[in-house]
Amino acid sequence: MKITLEQLYRSYSVFDALLEQRLPLNLNLKFRNLVQQISPFLSSIENIQSDLIEELGYEKDSDGSYLVDEDEHNLFLSKLEEKLQDEVDITWEPIS
Secondary structure, three states: OEEEHHHHHHHHHHHHHHHOOOOOHHHHHHHHHHHHHHHHHHHHHHHHHHHHHHHHEEEOOOOOOEEEOHHHHHHHHHHHHHHOOOEEEOOOOOOO
């Protein structure tokens, strides 16, 4: 199945919450496998966000926190949205 990085990012919390539920073992294993598959892509998304923050933001304080100015915020969001349109392949069998 092809899915965009944006779709993965938006759906991760749902899958993570499902893993916390009491589900039949085979269903739980399917979700666990899916979450393990998408974890590297989520790391890529975090790297994309970090790169954009470093590019468009400025260091706020000595602990390395960055801020994006209000006037750069829309540019940040549009660049992030553009980069998250890349598609990735996920192996997923429909639940029957």
